Amino acid sequence: MSGRFSAWSLLRAGLTGQRSWPAQWRAAAPKAGYEAVIIGGGGHGLAAAYYLAREHGIRDVAVLEKGWIGGGNTGRNTTIIRSNYLFAESSALYDHAVKLWESLSQELNYNVMYSPRGVLMLAHSVHDEQVFRRHIHANFVNGVDNEWLSAAEAKAYCPPLNISRDLRYPVLGGALQRRGGTARHDAVAWGYARAASALGVDIIENCEVTGLRLDGQGAVTAIETGRGLIACRRVGVSAAGHSSVVMNMAGVRLPLESYPLQALVSEPVKPVFPCVVMSNTIHAYISQSDKGELVIGASTDAYTSYTQRGALHVSLHTLEAICELFPAFRRLRMLRNWGGIVDVTPDRSPIIAKTPVPGLYVNCGWGTGGFKATPGAGHLLAWTMAHDAPHRLNAPFTIERFRDGTLIDEAAAAAVSH
Amino acid sequence: MLLIPCPECGPRAELEFSYGGEAHIARPQPDAVLDAEQWAAYQYGRRNDRGPHAERWRHARGCGRFFNVIRDTTNDRILAVYRIGEPRPRGGAAGSAADGAAGGAP
Numbered sequence: 001m002s003g004r005f006s007a008w009s010l011l012r013a014g015l016t017g018q019r020s021w022p023a024q025w026r027a028a029a030p031k032a033g034y035e036a037v038i039i040g041g042g043g044h045g046l047a048a049a050y051y052l053a054r055e056h057g058i059r060d061v062a063v064l065e066k067g068w069i070g071g072g073n074t075g076r077n078t079t080i081i082r083s084n085y086l087f088a089e090s091s092a093l094y095d096h097a098v099k100l101w102e103s104l105s106q107e108l109n110y111n112v113m114y115s116p117r118g119v120l121m122l123a124h125s126v127h128d129e130q131v132f133r134r135h136i137h138a139n140f141v142n143g144v145d146n147e148w149l150s151a152a153e154a155k156a157y158c159p160p161l162n163i164s165r166d167l168r169y170p171v172l173g174g175a176l177q178r179r180g181g182t183a184r185h186d187a188v189a190w191g192y193a194r195a196a197s198a199l200g201v202d203i204i205e206n207c208e209v210t211g212l213r214l215d216g217q218g219a220v221t222a223i224e225t226g227r228g229l230i231a232c233r234r235v236g237v238s239a240a241g242h243s244s245v246v247m248n249m250a251g252v253r254l255p256l257e258s259y260p261l262q263a264l265v266s267e268p269v270k271p272v273f274p275c276v277v278m279s280n281t282i283h284a285y286i287s288q289s290d291k292g293e294l295v296i297g298a299s300t301d302a303y304t305s306y307t308q309r310g311a312l313h314v315s316l317h318t319l320e321a322i323c324e325l326f327p328a329f330r331r332l333r334m335l336r337n338w339g340g341i342v343d344v345t346p347d348r349s350p351i352i353a354k355t356p357v358p359g360l361y362v363n364c365g366w367g368t369g370g371f372k373a374t375p376g377a378g379h380l381l382a383w384t385m386a387h388d389a390p391h392r393l394n395a396p397f398t399i400e401r402f403r404d405g406t407l408i409d410e411a412a413a414a415a416v417s418h
Numbered sequence: 419m420l421l422i423p424c425p426e427c428g429p430r431a432e433l434e435f436s437y438g439g440e441a442h443i444a445r446p447q448p449d450a451v452l453d454a455e456q457w458a459a460y461q462y463g464r465r466n467d468r469g470p471h472a473e474r475w476r477h478a479r480g481c482g483r484f485f486n487v488i489r490d491t492t493n494d495r496i497l498a499v500y501r502i503g504e505p506r507p508r509g510g511a512a513g514s515a516a517d518g519a520a521g522g523a524p
Contacts, residue, residue, distance in 0.1 A: 253464070253465070254464075254466075255464065256466055257439075257440075258491075303420075303437045305494055307491070307492065343466075402462045403454045403457075
């Protein structure tokens, strides 16, 4: 590995002007063929490549990224991590990721700044409270922590919160998952890229996939890219908002629609916000990054699009909610806003599965909540590719569930309205 | 925000409209015999086009009517607008012949 991080190496580099750091991963050119290829160099794809090499001994692996590592949704989300989903299948899936987050910095020898500062989901009506209490009970049964806070307890946990009864939608309380929190999104991509590269994985940026070749039996044999043809019989697609586009190249139509999802950050301020707060009802979610910016998530636009930008009225709606819940932030200025393209399934649950095309696997449909699942999704995609069969945890998350009617409807837990 | 040309009312702000999803998905006839695969394709399969995309909009806070729009999903430009029941225009549309055949379904 190109220089292991330790207290000693940080001290030495600090004393020598930080000029001694080598490149953190190799800039690879594509070979003629690989044992396994991952399409999509975001956190999920890089994690899958890492676990293929680390846990399954498959090191002849390439990650193909049409832009740059982590430049898609990995760099565009609001970095929230939680696992308080309603159904047993979902809470097991998301909690698998949370457990991996807990030791990820040590595993990768790279500080991903995982911070379990608590995720507080606000209730604004009797119905909200009933739904959250149902979630809390379901989570309890499934061994996932989640607890009810009264409005006063929520205020004590998050002092900037406005619990006045005069709000249009007053805060009646909230569900708190203490193990939830945030991580540094770029570091997750870079950490997985560095660790995968050290195990022999080729990370190939600026390499857009333009076609998939199938043999007479319909199995995948090669990938056409902007940088030449790559032979491969084991291909994992982890292309987020562009999953439909890539899978169409193999003639597979997925139950996905791609929408822009917006986020924005404020000017940086001193530490003022201790946790993550989400409100599904009036639609706002907010946390503070270690740089001091308030990171705010808006909702999806009404229509499908691949533009990576959203309409202003969508983020304004969220800012109105933020100003109502946190009046102290009314005079903060917003520095940047942007959009990412999220692939949404009809039941708001992901697909991590084999496809009708032998040798082709897909990890998609994470919709508005993919970041939190990064380690788990990569781990399970790698497992599925290595065994040509799903892991127990992702076995329910097939494409066929839409045919068989075994949906995992997490529309209420998905938080972002869409 | 999109400026959407309603065929009845002219150009109006997106806020007046609601999105109706992919156009030309014809509901199977009541007496059609479909297997689970075909039902799933009708119910959940979506083109999710990157490029010209035929979709329905409803002028919910105006005339209330549904109509069809072809919009390029790579830049959100509206390429064509046509009424329910009219065939999908050829210009700027990458749709297959099957879409044209199914045209007219709301």
